[in-house]
Amino acid sequence: MKTNDIKTVTIIGAGAMGHGIAEVALIAGYKVFLRDIKQEFVDRGVSMLDKSLKKLVEKGKVTSDHYDKIQNELLKPCVDMKEAVQETDLVIEAIPEIPELKKQTFKELDQYAPSHTILATNTSSIKITDIASVTNRPQQVLGLHFFNPVVIMKLVEVIRGEKTSDETMDTAFNFCLKISKIPVRVEKDVPGFVVNRINAPAHVLRGCILDEGIALPEEVDALIRKEGMPMGPYELLDYVGIDTHYHILSYYAETIHPDFKPYQAIEKMMKDGNLGQKTGKGFYDWSKGKPKIDPAKATDKVDPMDITAVQINEATKLIEMGACTAEDIDKAMLYGTGAKVGPMTIAKDHDPKELTSRLERLSKAFNKEIFKPTQMIREGTYK
């Protein structure tokens, strides 16, 4: 199937991600079925979508004629799975991150959707190949990993499972362009895909900084804010949820390397039930609202280039594996994280010898194999 043959799209799950994906497809003019398991969940998704669309109308980004067309013609909220998929060309699943639930849903999708239909998952961590394996059309299954909030974040990682066909990859990639997103091809079904994978060793290094008593969360956050980021990394983890962070690190420890095992500080927070903003306490006290971070507290004991170096190292692992190109890595980090410069562009300004010795020093100091420089760094072939 070619991208122009896609007329109808189905979104499974009307939550935080699903309603946003439905919204961008509706804005692009697609007919969209939005399915959830209960009418009240469908209604909640439709009302979030409507609120966001109205803001876009106010800003002049969507015309009121198109808004009316979405309401009267294009948007089809529903609970019945058969109704949601029986005439659809592309399904994007955005239900909770529970492998068995996703697999059961893909079995149903495979059963009810027409044979030409592409089935995509917005999973953050489950292997695309595993989800595809329960269907009779693994060549038409892939990952379409959107970023939160969907309406604002431009990046979509387009992930190939072991059996995904070239045609499916191309059709889905071009669909992302049609809905005004910036797609990046991920050619290998690797844990974390691109953005989350590149950030993963940075989390480990920041964990070492806490566990070794080198600096406090506020001191690092003040430093990173000074560097121009809108939010510090620990502050961001309080928003995301310490439990979510813990489960992601545990998943990487199982699937990538034991060095990703959750660090002591995060183990303790889990034990104490300090899960971030939602419990009123995480790295910060949220009981009186947003924490105030004092810029004067920025640490001089952490070199931000150390954090960038482990990200560059991880990026070169993806290139060496053939998962992503250097250009696409930078594109992903720019549009998926709000970074101003991508890691592979930063790398070009750094001598391979300097990067190699920096990474060797970090690997030795914190006893982490994952910080060891790759062949690409050692040989300078990233230049």
Ligand SMILES: NC(=O)c1ccc[n+]([C@@H]2O[C@H](COP(=O)([O-])OP(=O)(O)OC[C@H]3O[C@@H](n4cnc5c(N)ncnc54)[C@H](O)[C@@H]3O)[C@@H](O)[C@H]2O)c1
């Ligand atoms: N939230 C994020 O920042 C983010 C970012 C990227 C990817 N993801 C991934 O997107 C997926 C959805 O995450 P979310 O944050 O939107 O979750 P959410 O909990 O906000 O929404 C999930 C929705 O799916 C519905 N649902 C459950 N079972 C269903 C079924 N069988 N059929 C239809 N609907 C069903 C739930 O009722 C709920 O409304 C997950 O796989 C997550 O890992 C999330």
